Amino acid sequence: MLIGAHVSPAGGLYKAIERGTELGAEAIQIFNQSPRMWRPTAYSEDDLARFREARSESTVEAVLIHAVYLLNCGSEDPEIAAKSLTSLTHSLRIGEAIGASGVVLHPGSAKTGDVGAAITRAGRVIAEALAESEHCELHLEDTAGAGGTLGRSFGELAALIDAAGASSRLGLCLDSCHLLASGYEVRTVDGLARTLSECDAAVGLTRLRSLHLNDSLIGLGSNRDRHAAPGTGEIGADGLSVFLSDPHFESLPVVLETGSADGAVSAADIELLHGLRTRGLSMREAA
Template identity: 40%
Template sequence: MPLFGSHLSVAGGFHNAADRAGELKLAAVQIFTKSNHQWAAKPLTEELTTRWTAAHAAAGLRFACSHASYLINFATPDPELREKSVAAMAIELERADALGLAGVVVHPGSHVKSGEDVGLAAAAAAIADVLERAAGGTCGLWLENTAGQGTNLGWNLSHLGAIVDAVPERLRGRLGVCFDTCHAFAAGYDLRDDAGYERAFEELDAAVGLDRLACLHVNDSKGGLGSRLDRHEHIGEGEIGDAGFRRLMTDPRWDDTAFILETPKKDRDGVPWDTLNVKRLQSLTR
């Protein structure tokens, strides 16, 4: 079985996300280590890290990662935004290391009409700068595929490979990828049938190697195939439906891989949606 997890709130302290994961009987969790819509970060105190570590152990979590700020844009042609993005990501990695997280998920960025090739080269150079600044750390920097809204890079899985390949080899050890099912489907990868499913992971393997696949964001899609719409839906309730997730759940390559839900959190009839989504995924193995 995969390691089921969810992106959970850290309101009131990082430990609250670990506590909630324990209550939901999850094996994995994703968090923000700072506000995802602000550049500034509150100091990471010893009390915060100690309480997180204790709660993480008490919950029996087997995997924990963070998601970087949405403000970060590695592919920007704006020098000021590039510098802010590099500095912010270096801090994200440092905070993740302090919390003992496995890695930080981040989007490749938007080329803002400078062109895909220019944007990919810019993203690789910015990421190399990040890794130089965060030298000495161990947590991974994981590039996430995108739905391809606007001028966002990463909708084609080859983009991820182009970025990784352009980062100096001595810095690539910390690079990985996070595969988002909603984003892939919205970008045109049809996970509902065997051919489309195999195409997606064959392309990912050719681009970066499946050994760099650190985790999956497991979300259904409100938008249709190739819609470029980044809107997550509960498992089996969207356009991917049970068919695509049954393929994921019966693929032995993902045993012990973290499956992170990023779906809406409100309960249904008093039952947490995270619980319902995990049960739906588990039912697809039969």
């Protein structure tokens, strides 16, 4: 397991590698453009080369790009759908240029409309973005289930993959907070085993490509996406130990998005996660 954090590329794309290294991260996640703007960042070949060089000299083994939250691939609005396609395609192309493990995507929302129709629309946008890029993977992230968000269940994630053509480049990014919020137990060995069994039956664990590790302010089945610093929420230290030590996650990048320093991730948070993983592995061996 490659434990790391979401970091900022402010000041230059290569700065993300520096910030990840300072945290002791083995994996990093970045936005490839401002999360508050549609306009893609125009990186030069020098920017990309400097990133690749910095990465080659660092301990960062995996890089994820998070598509910006403005995207709604399932939108009924043609303008929003077109902007989502442009931004997603750009993210995939940047991912290819920097050797990213994948682009993580919130698939979108049906708003108050029909979820099935929104899944079909999202599938078309995702398929086109894959067709307009070459080899970077796209990881669909499960959602907490509020409103009409798409991907709140393994069944919906499977439907999105099918609607997008079931490309081998399509995978899953499972978020511990979102799983708990949408009603999946992740805090006990048996509960997590049942959750992953459901995932395997609906989607297949071969599509599991990355993880977000977030504690949750709100309890099981709340359908609310409210992150907490690791060990301080409803999942807690024991639950995070279970999640981090599951053998199905052994080779995956796991990204902490919310830390203890006013929401920012610190080196102490990364160290804590390593300790919780070691603790969880010891508990499993003793069981």
